[in-house]
Amino acid sequence: MRIESRAQVPPALALAAPVIAAIVTLALAAVIFVVAGTSVGHGYKLMITGAFGSLPALRATSTHAVPLVLTGLAAALSFRIKLWNLGAEGQFLAGALTALTLGAGTIALPGFLLLPLVLVAGALAGALMMLVPLVLKVWRGSNEAVVTLLINVMMLMLLPALLAGPLAGADGQPRALAASALLPRFDWLLGVHAGLLIALVAVVAIWVALPFTIWGFMLRATAGNPVAARLAGINVDRVTVSVGLVSGALAGLAGAIALTAQAGSVTPGFGAGIGYAGIAVAVLADRSLPGILVAAIFIAALQTGIEASPHDGAPTHAADILIALVLIFALIAGTLVRFRLRPRQQVPA
Amino acid sequence: MNAVLDILKEPAFWALAIALATPLLFGIMGTQLCRSAGVFNFGAEGLFIAGAFAGHAVAQWGPAPWPGIAVAAATGLALGFFVGAVDGPRGPAQPLAGIALTLLVASVAAYAAHAGAGAPMPPFAPVQIPYLANLPHVGQVLFAQTPLAYLAVGCALVLAYLLARTPLGLAIRACGDNPLALTAQGRSAFGVRNFAVMLGSALIAVGGACLTLGAANPFTPGLVHGRGWLCLAIVLVIGPRMTLALVAALLFGAIDAVDERLVAHLHIPAELVALLPYVLVVIALAAIGRRGAPSPAAAA
Numbered sequence: 001m002r003i004e005s006r007a008q009v010p011p012a013l014a015l016a017a018p019v020i021a022a023i024v025t026l027a028l029a030a031v032i033f034v035v036a037g038t039s040v041g042h043g044y045k046l047m048i049t050g051a052f053g054s055l056p057a058l059r060a061t062s063t064h065a066v067p068l069v070l071t072g073l074a075a076a077l078s079f080r081i082k083l084w085n086l087g088a089e090g091q092f093l094a095g096a097l098t099a100l101t102l103g104a105g106t107i108a109l110p111g112f113l114l115l116p117l118v119l120v121a122g123a124l125a126g127a128l129m130m131l132v133p134l135v136l137k138v139w140r141g142s143n144e145a146v147v148t149l150l151i152n153v154m155m156l157m158l159l160p161a162l163l164a165g166p167l168a169g170a171d172g173q174p175r176a177l178a179a180s181a182l183l184p185r186f187d188w189l190l191g192v193h194a195g196l197l198i199a200l201v202a203v204v205a206i207w208v209a210l211p212f213t214i215w216g217f218m219l220r221a222t223a224g225n226p227v228a229a230r231l232a233g234i235n236v237d238r239v240t241v242s243v244g245l246v247s248g249a250l251a252g253l254a255g256a257i258a259l260t261a262q263a264g265s266v267t268p269g270f271g272a273g274i275g276y277a278g279i280a281v282a283v284l285a286d287r288s289l290p291g292i293l294v295a296a297i298f299i300a301a302l303q304t305g306i307e308a309s310p311h312d313g314a315p316t317h318a319a320d321i322l323i324a325l326v327l328i329f330a331l332i333a334g335t336l337v338r339f340r341l342r343p344r345q346q347v348p349a
Numbered sequence: 350m351n352a353v354l355d356i357l358k359e360p361a362f363w364a365l366a367i368a369l370a371t372p373l374l375f376g377i378m379g380t381q382l383c384r385s386a387g388v389f390n391f392g393a394e395g396l397f398i399a400g401a402f403a404g405h406a407v408a409q410w411g412p413a414p415w416p417g418i419a420v421a422a423a424t425g426l427a428l429g430f431f432v433g434a435v436d437g438p439r440g441p442a443q444p445l446a447g448i449a450l451t452l453l454v455a456s457v458a459a460y461a462a463h464a465g466a467g468a469p470m471p472p473f474a475p476v477q478i479p480y481l482a483n484l485p486h487v488g489q490v491l492f493a494q495t496p497l498a499y500l501a502v503g504c505a506l507v508l509a510y511l512l513a514r515t516p517l518g519l520a521i522r523a524c525g526d527n528p529l530a531l532t533a534q535g536r537s538a539f540g541v542r543n544f545a546v547m548l549g550s551a552l553i554a555v556g557g558a559c560l561t562l563g564a565a566n567p568f569t570p571g572l573v574h575g576r577g578w579l580c581l582a583i584v585l586v587i588g589p590r591m592t593l594a595l596v597a598a599l600l601f602g603a604i605d606a607v608d609e610r611l612v613a614h615l616h617i618p619a620e621l622v623a624l625l626p627y628v629l630v631v632i633a634l635a636a637i638g639r640r641g642a643p644s645p646a647a648a649a
Contacts, residue, residue, distance in 0.1 A: 005439055084444040132631065140638040145391065145444040146582045147634065150627045153575030161620040276452055283445060317463055320456035327449045331441040338439050 001341045013337045018284045018291075021329035022298060025322055029306070032318050038310040050308020051301035055190065057308070062192045063261065064300035065293075067092070067271065069199040070254035071278025072285065072292045073206060074126075078247040079282055081223045083137075083240055087148025088251035089275030090155035091129045093266075095122035095255030097159075100167060100174075100266050103181035103259070111180035118181050119198070119256045126252015127245040129155075134244040138237045144244075152275070160268055167266070174265040183260045195257035200293075202250060207289040219243055251275060273320055280327035286334065299323055352614045362606055363490040367498055370602025371563060372397075374501045375556030376580035377587075377594045378508055379425075379549040383432075385512055385589050386545035387525035391447020392432045394577025395454035396550050399424045400557025402458040405568040414473050414562045418497075421558035422551040428454070429550025433543035451577070459570040473497055473562055497559045502595075504552065509591035521545045553577070575627070582630040586637050601626050 033043030051061050071088045078085035099122040107114065129151060136142035169175040183193040210216035221229040222239045230236050258271050277299055284298070285291030303319040311318040356362055376393060383390040390396070400421035408417035428450060435446050473495040481492040512518040520541045523531045528538035560576075561568055579601070587593035604626050612619045 079442075079445075082442070084442070086444060086448055136631070136635055140635050142634045142638075143389075143585055146578060146585060147631060149394075149578040150575065150582055150631060153578060154624055154627050157574075157623055158620060161618065276448065279445070279448060280452075283441075317456055317460040320452065321460055324449060324452035324456050327445075328453055331445055331449055332435065335435060335440045 002344050003339050004342055005339050006337075009337050014286065017333035017337045018286055018295070018330050021284070021326055021333045024329050025302075025326040028325055029322060032306070032311055032321070033309065036310040043309050046309040047305035051305035057304060059190045059192055060304045061297065061300045062190060062196060064303050065296045066192075066195045066199045066261070067254040067258045067274050068277055068281055068296040068299055069292060070202060070250050070257065071275050072281025072296050073199075073202060073278075073289075074247040074250035074254070075278045075282035076285060076287070076289070076292055077206060077250070078243055080287070081219060081226075081240060081243055083244055083247070084143075084145035085130065085133070085148055085244060085247045085251075086145050086279065087129060087133065087151050087248070087275070088254075088278045089273075090148070090152040091126035091248045091251035092255035092258070092271050092275045093155045093159060094125040094129045095252030096259040096266050096270060097162060097167065097255075098122050098125035098252070099181075099256035099259045100177060103177045104167075104169075104175035104265075105178040109180075111182075114178070114181050115183065115260065118260060119253060122256025122259075123249040123253040126255065127249040129252070130244045130248030134241050137244075138241060159266075159270075163266060163268065174267070176265045177259065177263060179263070181260055182263060183257065193257075193261045195261050198253070198257060202253070203289055203292060210289075215239075215242065251278070254278075273316070273323070277323050280323050280330070283327055283330045283334070286330075299326070302326075353611055356611055356614070360486065360489045363603075364493065366599060366603040366606040367490065367494055368563060368602070369605040370598040371495075371498045371501045372556040372559040372576065373580060373583075373601050374505060374594060374598035375559060376553050376576060377583055377598055378505055378591065379552030379554075379556065380580050380584040381589050381591070381594060382508060382512070382521070382549035382552065383429075383546045384584055385525050386521045386542045386549075387528065388433060388436050388542060388546050389443050389581070390429075390432055390546065390549060390553070391444045391581065392428065392450035392550070392577075393447070393553050393580050394573065394575065395447070395451030396425055396428055396553040397557035397560070397573040397577040397580075398451070398458050399428055399454045400554030401560045401572055402454075402462065402557075402568050403554070404558030405561040405566075406461075408472075408562055417562050418555055418558050421554045425551035425554025426547045428554070429547035430543065432550060433546035436542065436546070455570065458568065462568050462570060472564065495563050497563050500555075501559075505591050505595060508552075512589070512591075553580070556580075579626060579630060582634060586630065586633045604629075 029047065030040045030043070033040050036043070050057055052058060071092060074088050074091070075085065099118045102121050103114065103118040107117070109117065130148075132151065133142075133144040133147040136147055137144040163174040164172075167174050183195050185191050185193045189196060210220060218229070218234050218239045221232065221234055222236050226236050229239075254274065255271060258274070259266065281292055281295040281299055284295035302322045306319045306322065307315040376397060379396070380390055380393055403424045404414075404417035404421040407420040408414045431450060432446060435441055436443065440446070475493050475495055476499070478492040482488045484492070512521060520531060520536055524538050524541045524545065528542070531538045531541060557573060560566060560572055566572060583597050583601070587597055604622075607622060612622055615622070
């Protein structure tokens with residue numbers, strides 16, 4: 001037998017790769033149950049009912065999925081043109097902090113005006129976070145992946161200082177969101193907040209924009225072959241900047257929605273890991289935009305399911321392990337399907 | 350201002366700077382080695398965490414801290430195999446493979462650290478080198494460090510010689526510049542690349558172990574805090590030169606030392622001083638421009 005690379009991956013196999021990655025990850029969840037000292041079957045049963053078993057469970061899973069859809073979309077869009085925006089974590093925080101600044105009663109506006117303002121400002125803050133990496137990439141050829149990661153670290157370092165300083169109220173605690181800036185919840189939506197609709201609209205908008213707008217065409221041309229796109233008269237740098245800004249805005253919007261979805265404030269660990277989980281969502285979805293919804297629900301179900309199941313240690317860490325595993329397996333499966341085994345042929349003399 | 354200068358003149362400040370530079374030096378040279386072979390190791394942050402955790406966990410059992418260093422290096426070798434093996438034109442993009450590795454290591458270490466509380470452990474004690482430690486001014490700065498600092502400088506010298514002057518070093522650099530030329534020579538580009546990436550990853554993991562074993566820090570999920578990403582950015586700026594690695598590590602070690610001692614005199618918030626390394630490296634990236642871009646093989 002010899003290994004050779006395929007010219008094209010069959011669609012069925014491309015679809016199977018993330019599914020297999022998800023199944024292997026779920027199988028490895030058994031290790032967490034064993035470490036926690038429960039029977040494996042019982043652990044899975046609790047995990048499934050915790051994620052999908054009841055109306056509150058479904059509501060929790062959908063609520064977890066909303067920011068994941070947006071950060072997943074942010075990652076998928078930028079990865080499409082090989083723009084490695086790994087900074088969704090920092091953009092998410094920037095969006096949430098901006099939303100908190102405007103939504104904590106600093107501006108006296110009725111809710112139907114305040115809420116859109118808060119969300120748009122959050123998205124703009126996310127886009128703003130991409131400005132430095134994009135300018136450095138286009139102007140100086142710097143590696144945007146490294147710069148976005150550095151900005152994540154800086155945001156995490158600044159967060160406690162911001163919460164204790166500019167964002168603190170009179171009592172020294174971080175200011176809380178005004179009630180008028182809260183996202184409404186709908187009964188016909190399982191009681192999930194309106195952010196779900198915004199996330200769906202964002203996915204549909206990108207889904208329509210890619211094949212049917214000039215921007216989408218330029219994006220796809222740049223994704224296919226940047227040199228050919230440049231020779232065809234497309235300003236690849238401008239496409240890169242616009243895609244990067246939209247990507248940052250989506251991650252910032254995710255932060256603003258996560259904040260306005262619940263009463264309260266930003267805490268030091270707010271939204272930790274949602275930006276990085278978006279990378280897993282994008283890789284699992286493998287270039288498919290509807291796939292982002294499925295992948296986001298899967299990862300949200302991992303989070304809510306592990307919270308309900310026996311786990312030794314903090315639930316977020318256990319969920320983070322599964323998210324990292326599914327990302328690794330999706331990358332490995334996505335690589336393996338590009339090769340095939342073929343019986344060694346006799347070479348004619 | 351005079352108070353600031355006085356502290357900068359103290360041997361204790363520079364001794365601390367060198368101690369804080371040691372993990373960075375390991376991280377920078379490990380990243381440089383990987384990059385020489387054409388792999389920009391985005392797993393650096395994860396390798397730092399793996400080394401810090403493994404070193405801490407092992408040192409809790411053993412009487413001497415050296416087994417912790419050995420296990421950290423072995424962990425780095427194993428994780429480096431993943432980074433090297435999946436690399437290639439048909440594999441996942443380097444940033445994705447690296448971030449995946451980092452997320453896995455970070456979450457597993459956080460989970461394990463949460464499950465088992467850290468016990469006190471024996472750190473490395475400073476070793477006074479006979480006669481040299483008694484030199485005026487420099488003696489207590491350069492020759493009264495932990496063994497890790499001497500090990501780091503020794504590794505840097507060996508690595509510089511290996512890359513510049515040996516056939517193996519030539520093969521590693523060829524692997525980064527033109528893997529096909531290596532294949533044409535009859536050598537396995539896959540093998541050479543994996544060797545270099547595993548060795549580089551082991552060095553980065555030892556850097557992580559320095560964070561816990563060099564200063565008796567218990568492992569916490571936030572301990573590494575971006576040092577791996579910082580090393581990546583530093584390597585983008587300085588390229589493959591080992592002398593610059595020493596200078597950069599010392600510079601950032603000194604900034605770290607400022608962080609702990611001078612804030613009171615400088616009248617600026619401690620948070621801003623903590624941000625300084627990251628701001629500095631981003632400015633340096635902007636200044637260095639396209640020279641800092643990865644080599645063609647690394648970009649593929």
